[in-house]
Amino acid sequence: MGWMTTTEGPARRRQVRAERAAVDKFEQRRAELASSALTTLADRGFANTSLRDIAENSPYSHGVVHYYFSDKLELMQHxxxxxxxxxxxxxxxxxxxxxxxxxxxxxxADAMVMTLRDETTLHRMWYDLRNQSMYTCELVGVIQEIDQLLEQMVWRVVSRYSELAESPSRMSSPVAYSLYDGLFLRALIDYLAGKPESAETLRRECAGLLAMLCP
Amino acid sequence: MGWMTTTEGPARRRQVRAERAAVDKFEQRRAELASSALTTLADRGFANTSLRDIAENSPYSHGVVHYYFSDKLELMQHxxxxxxxxxxxxxxxxxxxxxxxxxxxxxxADAMVMTLRDETTLHRMWYDLRNQSMYTCELVGVIQEIDQLLEQMVWRVVSRYSELAESPSRMSSPVAYSLYDGLFLRALIDYLAGKPESAETLRRECAGLLAMLCP
DNA sequence: CAAAAATCTTGTCAAGCGTCAAGATCTCTG
DNA sequence: CAGAGATCTTGACGCTTGACAAGATTTTTG
Structure with missing residues (x-):
């Protein structure tokens, strides 16, 4: 046994390493393209983003997309x-x-405001994609994954607050998430509609809601 | 004076009536097309709705759209x-x-659940269009009009509840709307993802939030 | 180093889009 | 009823889209 048998000589090991490198490279390219896609989606929106647009925001030409992804949908999921x-x-x-x-x-509250200010278009994209998932069932799965992640994050905050305030939370995890999501989405819409003051409003509201959930 | 002068004889009056009828007809056609557009948008989504799709859901052919609307955007606004x-x-x-x-x-709470169940796709469309307004500034105005209307509706409910419960509301009008909007949107997403039980959940949550706003 | 495999570019395809214009059809007017 | 005006259909346009294939280029292999 060990790593030096007749079937696992140096040649074999080299091949394995090469395969792994190839796989890594493949995945890296996919990541690169996905990243370009995120940039494009963020400022043009799902409806107005073509595969050519995405390729233009990447170091590659438009044909390469179909080398790494079978489909536009698969790219979106990734x-x-x-x-x-x-x-x-x-x-x-x-x-x-x-x-x-x-x-x-x-x-x-600070973190929410920072997110609103510094990642405005990225979160606009998130809401855009989540909406798409209401029409495109192939997207439902991945979207749910993130929704769950966000819900858990909000819930960690709320339950930790409940600990610190020594007061039980008055809301379930899904409700808490829905409420904060509502606040954030509203602030985002207003912010993009040219009301920068919605950021400070969001700060007050976020803090207020937390206080309200655990009186 | 009066309505029978030399310039306003029977002929003139007939003409006026005809013009009014023409205007009415014009507006009626616009309404008809807009209604077909709403149907189409509701089940195909903004991104996948073409003017031809809309015309197919109407008694007319695709060319007529440009007879009554200058633009795709103008149709959307209407x-x-x-x-x-x-x-x-x-x-x-x-x-x-x-x-x-x-x-x-x-x-x-009942009304919210009914809306969720009976006008599912229509409200999906509403969220879709509101999202579009984050990318298409021509839509911001009309979208804000409805947002305002919805906010006022929620606020009437909340403040009436506050009266009946003899307890002041703990939230401003925009916040109350954001929270209910968050709840509804979440319920809609879940409902469309194949979870009909989200309707009953919404009922409890709506009632609960109202009680929470005015303790 | 040469052959083979992986990677990338380029050009093309059919389909669908918004828009427009010419002309058919219908409706009203004198 | 004839002509005029309003309304509607049809077909076409230039353009963009997702997809694909053939071949150039680079990288890996023996």
């Missing part, structure tokens, strides 16, 4: 999964650092 | 305004009939 990985990063560290209800309340 | 007229009808009568907090709470 796209959304990729978005998912970054979308709740900031929030968890707030949970760890906050030690008082007030701190958590304001930290969370 | 469309949305038309949707607006029906979208909050049911709710006001609940306000008039309810005499106790419980009655209002359950009446309102």
């Amino acid at each position: 796209c959304i999964r990729q978005y998912k990985q970054d979308c709740v990063k900031h929030y968890d560290e707030i949970l760890d650092t906050a030690t008082t209800p007030k701190e958590l309340r304001e930290g969370f | 469309c949305i305004r038309q949707y607006k007229q029906d979208c909050v009808k049911h709710y006001d009568e609940i306000l008039d009939t309810a005499t106790t907090p419980k009655e209002l709470r359950e009446g309102f």
Whole structure:
């Protein structure tokens, strides 16, 4: 046994390494294209994004898309999964650092406002894709994954707040998420409609809602 | 003076009537097309609806659209305004009939559930169009009109509830609307994803939120 | 280094889009 | 009823789309 048998000589090992490298490269290209797609989707919207647009925002030509993805839909799915990985990063560290209800309340509200300001178009895209999933059943699965992730994030905040405030939450996890989602979506729409003050409004509302959920 | 001068003889009056009839007919055709457009948008979505699709759901051929509308966008705008007229009808009568907090709470929750069940695709379309308005600034105006209408409707319910419960509301009008919108949108997504039980969940949540807003 | 495999570019295809214009058809007017 | 005007159909246009295939180019293999 061990790693030096007749069937696993140096040649074989080299081949394995090569295969792994090839796979990695393949996945890396897919990631690259998906990233270009995210950029494009963010500023042009699902309805107005063509595969050529996406390729133009990448180092490659339009034909390459079909080399790495079978379909426009498959690209979209990969796209959304990729978005998912970054979308709740900031929030968890707030949970760890906050030690008082007030701190958590304001930290969370801050984070929401930052998200609104710094990732405006990215979240516009999220809502656009989620809407698409109401028409395109192939997207339902991936969208649900992210929705779940976001719900869990909100719930971690709410239940931690409940701990710190020593008061039980008055709402279930899905409801808490729906409410915060409603607030954020409204703020986003207003923000994009040319009302920058909606950011500060969102801050107050987020903090207020948290206080309301655990009186 | 009066209506029988030399310039306003029978001929003139007939002409006026004809003109009015022509105008009415013109407006009626626009309404007819807008209605077909609403049907089409509701089941195919903004991204997948062409002017030919719309014409196919109408008694006319595709060319006629450009006889009554200068533009696809103008049709959309007319469309949305038309949707607006029906979208909050049911709710006001609940306000008039309810005499106790419980009655209002359950009446309102009922109405929301009915809307979810009976006008599923129509409201999917509403969210689709509202999303489009984040990319297409020509739509912002009309969308805001409806958003305002919906907000006012929610606010009438909340403040009436506050009266009946003899307890001041803890939330502003925009916040109340955002929260209910969040609940409804979530229920709609789940409902369309094949979870009919989300209707009953929505009922409980709507009633619960009202109770929470005015403790 | 040469053959083979992987990767990328380019050009093409049919289909569908919004828009428009010419002319058929219907309706009203004098 | 004849002519005029309003209304509607039909077919066409230039363009974009997702998809694909043939071949150029690069990378890997023996």
